[in-house]
Amino acid sequence: MARVELIEVTKRYGQTIAVDRVSLDIAEGEFVTLLGPSGCGKTTTLRIVAGLIEPTEGEIRFDGQVVNHVPPHKRNIGFVFQSHALFPHLTVAENIAFGLKIKRRPKAEVQRRVEEMLELVNLQGFGSRMPSQLSGGQQQRVALARVLATDPQVLLFDEPLSALDRNLRDQLKYSILELQRRTKKTAIYVTHDQSEAFAISDRICVMNAGRVEQVGTQLDIYLRPRTEFVANFVGDNNVLTGAVVRVQQRDGQRSVVVKSGALELHAVDTQGLQPGETALVFVRPENIEVLSDGVVSEDEPILQGLVEQVVFEGPTVRFLVDIDGRPFRVVASGPQRLTLLGSSGRRVRLRFHAVVAIRYEHAEAALVPGR
Amino acid sequence: MAGSAQPLAVERPRAGLASWLREHRQLLSGLGLLLPAFLTSLLLSVVPLVYLIRVSLTREATFFFTAEHTIENYRTIAERYLPNLWETIYLAGLSSLLDLVVGYPFAYILVRKVRYRDLVRATMMFPLFGPLYLSLGMHYLFLPNGPLAPALNLLGIEGTSLLYSLPSVLFAMAIFTLPFMVMNIGAALSNVDPTLEEAATCLGAQPWQTFWRVLFPLSRSGILAGLLMCFGWNLGVYVQPLVLGTISEQRVLAIALYQKGVIQFDYGLAAAMGVVLMALAFGVTWLSLRLSRGALGA
Amino acid sequence: MATGGKAIAERQEVAVRRPGLWTRVVRQRRRILDLVQHGYIWLWMLIFVLPFLTTFAYSLRTADGISLSPYQHVFGSFKDNLLLSFEVTIISIVLNLLLALPAAYAIVRFPIPGKGFLLSVLNLALYTPAAVMGISLVIVYNFLFHIAQTLTGLVGAYVVGTYPMMLIPIIVALRDLPQVYEEAARCLGANRLQTLFRVELPLLGPGISAGILLTFVIVFNEFLVTLFVAGPGNTTAALRVFNLTRTAGIQPSTAALASTMQIVSFVVVIAFFRFFGSRYLKGTYLI
Structure with missing residues (x-):
């Protein structure tokens, strides 16, 4: 119901920078997820949008209006907390009615709205219970109902599911998405769980060390990471460095050929790499195909590797394959995986799909933790 | 008007005072909320104590007319009231030690063995209602026809010999502060893992060795805190010596102070006694706050 | 075999x-x-x-055997003292609340430098022996404030001596209270005042009640500062017990008044334990 803009938002605590020049434009009715490791500033960003924290610099705009100095209770937002934050001294119904009573709505309307909300989150008949008498999932659903009751223009979620167990989390994330779709409210959702982010977002904003690393759809983030951090944080990746040897145009898509050791890899490039530049090349374990004998190469080169380790994980099989003296992680799934179980110590032929190249920037690479 | 798009005016010029107020709004409203309490303490606690020090440096009640400044009062205390000071410290110290001896096993059993703690806690409320009722009750207890009379007669002790005596004063003081001792030692002991004692026993330690080498060192902070707290409370002892003591115990500073200040209007000397008592009490409190982090740990 | x-x-x-x-x-x-x-x-x-x-x-022991007749005095000649005791206790509780609530809120929730020092100033009276407090108040009441022997002065003495007892449990309760409730209320449209009255105060209930209990127990039974500060017309029940102890200690009526005071105090404490438990009294005067 509202467009939310963050413009160069920065939050400093003394010397430490929690949020560093974050800019983000969220369209009306869009569902954007802030994804990142703990301490990356995603929660601080969300709290700045809510007005619970004032930014040191930058602007927050709702529908073009600067709301920096508008206190949270005048922003017309709905905030769902990690620890549901249901008022323990009020019943479920009173919790849901809280925002409406604050707004001095007529009694009949409040009552009707509470019933409506209970129905919306499938908790009819639970109105007179105390929050402590509900299960974790029910509590979070009440928190959702409480937030929706006041008809806010923006929904904010701060890791609402992280305190719940896995099954419940899977159920609830789709309920949240469905509710957002039905109510068509702008939503910002903070999480460190990739599968959650991928399941429910229109767009994902990956954050690290207070900064935005990349904003894009699931496909963008997964298949076209723009930074080393994104490539490593989202899913698993094999990383290589190499030199760009030439640029190709094929089917209107630009690709580059990167030479790393003896390997020559064809990679998608979105940054306009030029021959001679150093590049980082990523290939995901599940995008390395182990070929059965007899498959003939078309135009992508076939690589040779030695299988060093095979781990059967049920739906998938993990391999460690030595290609050109370097270890690659490979994941196979589907019925074909079963034929590969005895391949340890054998030489296999492999084909790489969806290889991505980005410009290798020393300074940035050094910042990525654990490298 | 070339760029009709709004510029990213991140930095806006702000008025000096207004921006200062905005930046320190949190601090200012916090101080505002604190103000009534702070003023109360200032007017009714800090100012009186400062005045007490000033009055203690004047002769008798001259402060109220034309102040004659002198350190005479402190000299008087040093010359004539040292026994009173010692009596105060002696009673407070002895009763605190009594609390420790009695309270340590009490706290230990309470923490390790007793399940009816709420009942114990409820009975411990009675001493906390104040030493006045306590002294009065003990007074009735030792009366010649009181409930203890048959037992005392059997032992060949005359009740009245206990009625006005050092032991009964000490006992009354000790009972009043025993809950504080139990509370402090109990808190320290409940932080000691019982398996440590079992481990010591399994290593061949005798019970007294277990106590001396394991339990005592681990509960030392609680013992110190308890001792200081009991001592601090008992420094101001007033009613127990008055109701249960002899002339000797009635020398305590609080009684002398009341006599001088309220009965004889010698404000200077009374104030000086107050300053001495206050210095003692604050010293003890300061020590105990340093040694044990208080409930608030501020 | x-x-x-x-x-x-x-x-x-x-x-x-x-x-x-x-x-x-x-x-x-x-x-x-x-x-x-x-x-x-x-x-x-x-x-x-x-x-x-x-x-x-x-x-209960009178000339003609066991009887409740000494209690006639409690509700007869001591009635005014008891009423005065209840009166000053209630006034002190109200004033303590007005002082301690904002102060606790400021100390826990606002960035104020030197909190440790401020707290010790606020708690100063707690560490002052009653006789010292009595004589110092007598001096300033006589000379500086000119409220010697008034009810105002008496209540002032009670308040300064006991509001730290109100402060401590409220601070403990406020620190225990997650800030997320406040934030949730704010995000649901409640302003600071509405948040305070609809969310925080109800949740602070046990802490506040603990403060009320402590104030009650202390003020209701306080006699020593009272002895210094109270005027002849302001004899509280506890002071009356003290005076009677000095003059008519052996009278059963004295014992009756002392018993009444203790029974009232005990009933209040037990009622509190029933409702709230002893959690919020930790680190304060009562356990």
């Missing part, structure tokens, strides 16, 4: 019996130790209540 079997049976019996005897000795020693330990606790519990029980028994 038969004799051999009997011998084996005998030997087995001995073998079984020996540790049995030992266990029994150990068990018996442990039981005696348990008995001694619990006996010690019960002995002290008895000592704690004995002064009250003696007082109560004494209050």
